[in-house]
Amino acid sequence: MPTKSITPGHRIGFIGTRFAGTDGVSLEAAKWAKVLWHHRHTSFWFAGKLDTDPSVSMLVPHAYFGHLDIQWVNDRVFGVSTRDPEVTRRIFALAEHLKRSIYEFVRHFDIEILIVQNALCIPMNIPLGVAISTFIAETNFPTIAHHHDFYWERDRFAVNAAGDLLRMAFPCTIPSIQHVTINSEAQRALSHRRGVSSVLVPNVLDFETPPPGLDDFNSDFRESVGLAPDDILFLQPTRVVPRKGIEHAISLIKQLGNPKCKLVISHESGDEGHEYLNALREMADQQGVDLRFIPDRIGEERGVNANGEKVYLLADAYLHADFITYPSLYEGFGNALIEAFYYRKPVLVNRYSIFVSDIEPRGFEVITMNGYMTRDTVDEVRRVIDDRKYRQAMVEKNYELSKRFFSYAVLRRKLRALVTNVTGMDDL
Template sequence: MPDSPEKIGHNIGFVGTRFAGTDGVSLEASKWAAVLWRYQHVSYWFAGKLDTDPGVSMLVPHAYFGHPDIQWINDRVYGRTTRDPEVTRRIYAIADHLKRSLYEFVRKYNIEILCVQNASCIPMNVPLGVAIATFCAETGFPTIAHHHDFYWERDRFTVNAIGDILRMAFPCTVPCIQHVTINSEAQRALSHRRGTSSVLVPNVLDFESPPHAIDDYNADFRQSVGLEPDDVIFLQPTRVVPRKGIEHAIALIRALDNPKCKLVVSHESGDEGNDYLNMLQDLAQSQGVDMRYIPARIGEERGYNEHGQKLYLLSDAYAHADFITYPSLYEGFGNALIEAFYYRKPVLVNRYSIFVSDIEPKGFKVITMNGYMTRDVVQKVRAVIDDPEYREQMVEHNYELGKRFFSYAVLRRKLRALVTNVTGMEDL
């Protein structure tokens, strides 16, 4: 609680496996911290991989899901139904080390509220989840648990040897923890499976601040990636993993039958191997679709890559894009869709379940498909590309709705309630 009358805000301790790079959890955590900072709440960071200010951070290597000891555990608890006693011993030994580190983190920075980011719902680091659960059980520490993905949403965790631990810690439901979910489906599942309520806080963007436009730095983006000034850029702003359904974007370009339409894929294939990427490249080639795979040209900062090539931000790619493809089969929320609204770009959406339940009812004007490409979908895309006035009307409508439902103002209201529940004071 406040140290002195002059101290208005609180010390918030963000806890996770990683706060680095452009993954969804890191990005959303940084948005929460930005909103909290505006109201004098100071954020501190605890994780196994960090690119935050070292002066407000505690790096604990075993908190990272990529640590060899954590990978050793994961290799022995998934895809099987029993575990060796040595696996159990190591889980709890590492969890004890991480729990002691949490105690140290709280003492060192005088943390008043913990904000756990995805570490208590998806078991990529089992010992960290156990450490958080036991720390909260021992202390009753005011904790906000922000759940992006639950283990029951991922096939890779279906067969496991840690059912006892999952029920105890993923998530832990001791009374001091306030749960936050990012979509209504997850909210219902948490209530059904764990008998606990949660606050729904959607992922947001800063709609109050206009996006970056074409400027002196990014003006040569098209030329730099081998495109002509009059090419029609269809941007696929996602990682290359099977659930993104990128083959539908290729089918769309093929059906448009316009040599000026080019598909640009911005992100790498991630940690699921390159088989899907290789399939897409073969498919694009066989269909006569010009697909540009450019993750080596997209960075977290502007500058140059190891080959001396100019690096652009994802926002630079959005600035030049004419159309966004988002044919995902499944999404926990849909950050790239909200980005399309923010950057005022028309978008094709495959009607994944969270879109149907949480986004579509808001009234956004998008072109939708239902699992497969039809002639009607292709005609609607062609109409948007060919009619600038209709396109402008569509994207402005979506921007205004995005400001209403998925802006920082929404996040401020939600965080106000969460912090007030802990402090009894309206801090935001």
């Protein structure tokens, strides 16, 4: 398929394993589509799991990493060092099916530019990565590959029997692909490992539009989750997985020694089991820390859960929070940190590598720790809680800095360059 002559108002095809829910890839893809739409570019969606408008979408079940056939492949190529010929045959059969589906997607919606979201960097679906790479190789199709996570960043992919396929497709380095990374560490690693350059596009929020305030629905959030009006709400707005370092948040509240301080965790345990959650509950109980685990009270939409209890947005929890804990050991970027800046909340950060390289140098004011809780860190948190004027100056500075470095304006500039590289015209 030859490269098309592209005219203003382009038809953009997003390809990924999933565009549904509140995972980071889906959220960032939606932001990209929103910015593109403001400049007359129409977005279309191809994935194995979708909550997008069916009229602009193509649902292909085998594109989803959770499909049984894809799980069958993953079970036989990761954690082992040899690959059975039948596994190879199945991978390429699935890839051929998916490639035909991509051809159909491009034809049906008259797609002019592809944006691949994370499907060419982390091998959750090897057949999909092979299919996309083969399609681009056969067509020289103009493609923007947005890389959120690389397989070499994850221990679970270290031992595998698919090195040939990983080198082929994760990522593919065909010249018609423009690569996008979300942090400078990934940008350097991609250049070193694959010999290709990339454009750094950080994750963003709409800082030009202030967050919503309290309203009739969310005004009772504290009471609804069992907190008193004068309790000090420490919000941990993450999943419960070990790399989030939530034990440090418990330690912080223990050392503050204030019974009014309550720790609220908004998200579920994720896909790594409940051992960590159970350990956190035991730790909190032993240290006398009031820990509230409320994933059934936070959803993608406001409503009522199966128990007849109100379900709030994560934004509602942020609005009521007094302080955000973010003691992660590792993050690809740090969406919850940017959200804390957006909702003008003070935040504790464990100085993970991407924070040190890409965020801290911008001059943001946060309370930091370096892998362990010190008395100085606890005292600084106490000051932020007690000194309203000091706290307000801190969060306002962070909001203004975020408008400069992590806003839609930044994304707009980056997308303008990427699209212009394809079209030869300044379209955004």
